[in-house]
Amino acid sequence: MRATVQQARDTCTRSELRLPAQPSKLSVAREYVRDAAAAFGFDAERCYEIAFAVNEAVTNAIRHGRPDEHGEIHLSTLGEGERLTLSVRDYGTFVASTVDYSPTAEGGRGFALMAGLMDTVQLCVSSDGTTVRLSKALT
Amino acid sequence: MGFFYISDDAPVAGIERLGDIAMLVAGGDIDYDASPQLRERLADHIHKGARRLVLDLSKVTFIDSTAIGVLVGAVMRLHEEGGGSLAVVCADENRRVLRIFEIAGVDSLIGLYRSREEALLELATTG
Numbered sequence: 001m002r003a004t005v006q007q008a009r010d011t012c013t014r015s016e017l018r019l020p021a022q023p024s025k026l027s028v029a030r031e032y033v034r035d036a037a038a039a040f041g042f043d044a045e046r047c048y049e050i051a052f053a054v055n056e057a058v059t060n061a062i063r064h065g066r067p068d069e070h071g072e073i074h075l076s077t078l079g080e081g082e083r084l085t086l087s088v089r090d091y092g093t094f095v096a097s098t099v100d101y102s103p104t105a106e107g108g109r110g111f112a113l114m115a116g117l118m119d120t121v122q123l124c125v126s127s128d129g130t131t132v133r134l135s136k137a138l139t
Numbered sequence: 140m141g142f143f144y145i146s147d148d149a150p151v152a153g154i155e156r157l158g159d160i161a162m163l164v165a166g167g168d169i170d171y172d173a174s175p176q177l178r179e180r181l182a183d184h185i186h187k188g189a190r191r192l193v194l195d196l197s198k199v200t201f202i203d204s205t206a207i208g209v210l211v212g213a214v215m216r217l218h219e220e221g222g223g224s225l226a227v228v229c230a231d232e233n234r235r236v237l238r239i240f241e242i243a244g245v246d247s248l249i250g251l252y253r254s255r256e257e258a259l260l261e262l263a264t265t266g
Contacts, residue, residue: 026170056203059203059205
């Protein structure tokens with residue numbers, strides 16, 4: 001059991017990026033996530049999908065959320081075993097969208113696209129912030 | 140900042156005049172940062188009277204939901220103006236952009252073609 005726990009710890013990797021909440025920084029977020037996903041072992045197509053999903057979450061945080069006192073939102077990665085989880089946190093309180101989800105609406109597609117490309121999408125709302133967790137397994 | 144460009148009146152092999160069809164070509168990353176430029180350019184053409192728009196995205200390396208929303212908005216604007224169509228061109232090789240269109244589920248609004256010639260042929264046929 002001890003050896004198993006140690007092995008799990010050895011394969012657990014974390015990283016964090018604090019990103020200015022500005023549209024011009026989205027490309028930085030995508031590059032960061034692509035690199036993290038590639039280092040974790042995903043192929044180029046999966047790296048693209050993960051970067052796409054995170055881009056949607058970061059865009060939502062910039063558009064609808066609130067940055068920390070430094071004007072930043074937090075993007076973190078956690079690799080555990082075969083699974084990579086990416087979290088996008090802002091300090092606003094998520095408000096359920098009243099967007100028209102019809103095909104002719106301009107907005108409201110972000111979460112559907114994230115869900116279409118990731119294994120899991122979680123929205124965690126608390127009084128001090130909103131976190132979107134996206135995860136995907138290698139196999 | 141990501142790389143993005145859009146230009147008008149892109150050439151089509153074998154066709155010298157496009158009549159009332161506006162042909163645009165974009166490249167690079169179309170995200171929330173670049174989408175306003177795309178929206179502005181499409182709106183400008185519609186404002187000037189274009190009712191048939193062809194947008195070639197074959198060289199686009201990234202497209203997000205805000206860009207898809209801009210395209211849907213342009214289609215709705217054309218409908219408000221009395222009718223028209225937006226044809227998006229994306230070469231088969233650009234599987235990443237094609238995949239996003241498939242998942243976004245906008246095929247009932249936006250015609251997707253594999254080449255500019257194919258899009259123009261369709262527009263010429265449907266008027």
